[in-house]
Amino acid sequence: MSALPPYATTPQRVWYYSFRVICGLIFFFLIAPIVVIIPLSFNAEDFFTFTPEMLAFDPEGYSLKHYQDFFSNSDWQNALYNSVRIAPLATLLSVSFGTLAAIGLSQDHVPFRRAIMAILISPMIVPLIISAAGMYFFYSRIGLQGTYIGVVLAHAALGIPFVIITVTATLVGFDRSLTRAAANMGANPVTTFFKVQMPLILPGVISGGLFAFITSFDEVVVVLFVGSSGQKTLPWQMFTGLREQISPTILAVATILVGISILLLATVELLRRRSERLRGMSPT
Amino acid sequence: MTDSAKDDGFVVFDHVQKSYDGEILVVKDLNLSIGRGEFLTMLGPSGSGKTTCLMMLAGFETATHGDIRLGGKPINNIPPHKRGIGMVFQNYALFPHMTIAENLSFPLEVRKIGKSDREAKVKRALDMVEMGDFGGRRPAQLSGGQQQRVALARALVFEPELVLMDEPLGALDKQLREKMQFEITHLAHSLGITVVYVTHDQTEALTMSDRVAVFDDGRIQQIAPPDQLYEAPENSFVAQFIGENNTMEGTIEEIKNGVALVKLDSGGMIDAKPINVSKAGERTRVSIRPERVEYNRDRLSPDAHTLKAEVLEFIYMGDIFRTRLRVGGNDEFIVKTRNAPDQRRLTPGETIEIGWMPDDCRALDA
Numbered sequence: 026m027s028a029l030p031p032y033a034t035t036p037q038r039v040w041y042y043s044f045r046v047i048c049g050l051i052f053f054f055l056i057a058p059i060v061v062i063i064p065l066s067f068n069a070e071d072f073f074t075f076t077p078e079m080l081a082f083d084p085e086g087y088s089l090k091h092y093q094d095f096f097s098n099s100d101w102q103n104a105l106y107n108s109v110r111i112a113p114l115a116t117l118l119s120v121s122f123g124t125l126a127a128i129g130l131s132q133d134h135v136p137f138r139r140a141i142m143a144i145l146i147s148p149m150i151v152p153l154i155i156s157a158a159g160m161y162f163f164y165s166r167i168g169l170q171g172t173y174i175g176v177v178l179a180h181a182a183l184g185i186p187f188v189i190i191t192v193t194a195t196l197v198g199f200d201r202s203l204t205r206a207a208a209n210m211g212a213n214p215v216t217t218f219f220k221v222q223m224p225l226i227l228p229g230v231i232s233g234g235l236f237a238f239i240t241s242f243d244e245v246v247v248v249l250f251v252g253s254s255g256q257k258t259l260p261w262q263m264f265t266g267l268r269e270q271i272s273p274t275i276l277a278v279a280t281i282l283v284g285i286s287i288l289l290l291a292t293v294e295l296l297r298r299r300s301e302r303l304r305g306m307s308p309t
Numbered sequence: 310m311t312d313s314a315k316d317d318g319f320v321v322f323d324h325v326q327k328s329y330d331g332e333i334l335v336v337k338d339l340n341l342s343i344g345r346g347e348f349l350t351m352l353g354p355s356g357s358g359k360t361t362c363l364m365m366l367a368g369f370e371t372a373t374h375g376d377i378r379l380g381g382k383p384i385n386n387i388p389p390h391k392r393g394i395g396m397v398f399q400n401y402a403l404f405p406h407m408t409i410a411e412n413l414s415f416p417l418e419v420r421k422i423g424k425s426d427r428e429a430k431v432k433r434a435l436d437m438v439e440m441g442d443f444g445g446r447r448p449a450q451l452s453g454g455q456q457q458r459v460a461l462a463r464a465l466v467f468e469p470e471l472v473l474m475d476e477p478l479g480a481l482d483k484q485l486r487e488k489m490q491f492e493i494t495h496l497a498h499s500l501g502i503t504v505v506y507v508t509h510d511q512t513e514a515l516t517m518s519d520r521v522a523v524f525d526d527g528r529i530q531q532i533a534p535p536d537q538l539y540e541a542p543e544n545s546f547v548a549q550f551i552g553e554n555n556t557m558e559g560t561i562e563e564i565k566n567g568v569a570l571v572k573l574d575s576g577g578m579i580d581a582k583p584i585n586v587s588k589a590g591e592r593t594r595v596s597i598r599p600e601r602v603e604y605n606r607d608r609l610s611p612d613a614h615t616l617k618a619e620v621l622e623f624i625y626m627g628d629i630f631r632t633r634l635r636v637g638g639n640d641e642f643i644v645k646t647r648n649a650p651d652q653r654r655l656t657p658g659e660t661i662e663i664g665w666m667p668d669d670c671r672a673l674d675a
């Protein structure tokens with residue numbers, strides 16, 4: 026935002042400052058709940074509140090014991106293992122199918138494109154509890170309920186809309202004459218896809234994949250319905266921990282998850298910028 | 310056509326029709342034969358079907374009816390990537406994520422050509438368009454003219470016999486365009502490739518081509534070498550579309566010894582060469598090029614018919630004079646004369662007599 030010009034009128038000045046205040050409030054509202062858990066996770070006591078020692082910045086008030094608990098407790102380690110087993114595979118499926126769907130649906134000759142698109146996007150719009158209940162009954166019938174594959178498929182279905190949306194957005198700026206040029210130079214459709222189209226829509230594929238990954242990694246409702254104790258993921262364990270144990274370990278886990286999310290987002294953003302710079306995307 | 314090339318039917322359109330919606334024909338019964346080594350331009354206004362024809366040849370559109378043959382073989386059912394035709398796209402279509410050298414290397418890689426061979430061919434192609442030092446750059450780092458050269462090199466690097474160009478110079482400024490026109494023609498002839506070039510710029514078509522096919526309304530209106538097209542248009546559309554042209558409407562009075570006597574609607578009689586008119590009483594549009602109009606009485610034959618004209622505007626353009634006249638009711642009658650030492654400079658308001666050789670004035674369909 027530019028500085029206030031010298032000829033600004035009083036209402037403009039008022040708006041100039043109130044705009045900043047409003048922005049600040051919005052950010053505070055969004056971020057404060059997340060920020061507050063970080064110091065709390067270093068609490069030396071088994072409480073969810075700031076102890077007087079913590080407020081006095083007394084080193085005695087802080088400890089890493091909740092982190093220790095997370096890394097030694099078998100329940101938590103099991104949950105971590107399950108999450109790490111489920112999320113990447115679900116992401117892989119979401120990215121593959123989502124990208125294919127987006128490319129297919131961006132072709133003009135496909136009939137009922139809008140209707141198909143709406144159906145594929147629906148897991149994002151329909152309340153999660155409804156999807157979860159539906160999946161529960163459906164997966165029970167076909168023997169997928171309570172299996173690893175079942176949870177992976179359910180999470181993939183939740184992730185696909187994100188991939189479709191990001192890839193479709195990238196495809197809007199994709200110059201179709203590039204695929205024609207590739208064909209003209211003798212490349213078959215498969216080569217054209219991997220050598221020309223894929224590298225150019227990669228930023229969209231990556232950000233879609235990231236959203237799909239975080240969806241699966243954070244998801245609790247669907248996994249409660251579709252999974253069984255063998256697929257207990259981190260969010261599930263956190264939910265249980267909150268309800269049954271009320272242990273601040275959950276704050277340590279939350280902090281770790283926030284850290285992972287920030288790291289992932291930052292990495293992907295850096296990669297995306299790098300690839301855009303490398304491609305020298307012109308503003309046209 | 311160059312001396313060595315003759316029309317051996319290297320590329321043939323045989324009764325080709327194209328419709329996108331099943332109702333309206335964009336291309337109506339196209340018959341065209343292009344010789345090996347020929348530089349043929351498809352010229353026409355937008356929507357005339359010329360680009361559709363090019364796309365059918367490249368394989369991106371299918372013909373609704375009729376055969377397209379390349380080297381004697383029908384190619385209707387061959388997908389684009391198996392046709393082996395080079396193409397320069399209107400927006401160049403360079404791959405933005407590859408360097409210039411990688412762009413050129415792409416058609417060679419998909420043909421499984423060895424690395425050292427590939428590098429040699431890429432270098433040769435880049436040198437050919439004077440872009441040898443730019444192999445490591447990316448397309449976005451080049452100017453429009455440079456991108457154009459790269460696109461040209463990329464279309465030629467796998468040594469296709471036929472290269473298609475879809476308005477490749479449209480985005481360049483005038484000076485660069487003229488330079489590239491010359492370079493492309495020169496390259497095409499020295500490599501002996503066949504070029505099908507699409508443009509809506511008639512100057513480009515006239516300066517570059519061996520033959521020009523003028524498209525309108527899904528049909529070829531005339532196909533001829535540039536000089537014939539300009540000097541002997543076969544119908545009103547071609548006469549209007551190519552170059553500047555003065556037209557007057559009238560009725561044929563009589564046709565005798567290959568000369569038509571035309572009674573103009575504005576009054577007055579003139580001589581014209583009958584082209585697609587055949588009998589007295591027929592409506593006609595006579596057409597005369599501005600540079601073939603004469604107002605020096607002694608340069609006309611003694612029995613030539615002349616018209617009275619009033620000078621409205623005299624524009625000095627350096628090498629030529631451009632004079633706007635009122636002839637009959639027409640205020641837009643243009644005369645171009647060379648700036649020669651003995652050439653008379655007209656003054657607005659003066660009344661002169663104009664005439665022409667009967668051969669230069671063509672009586673066409675109305």
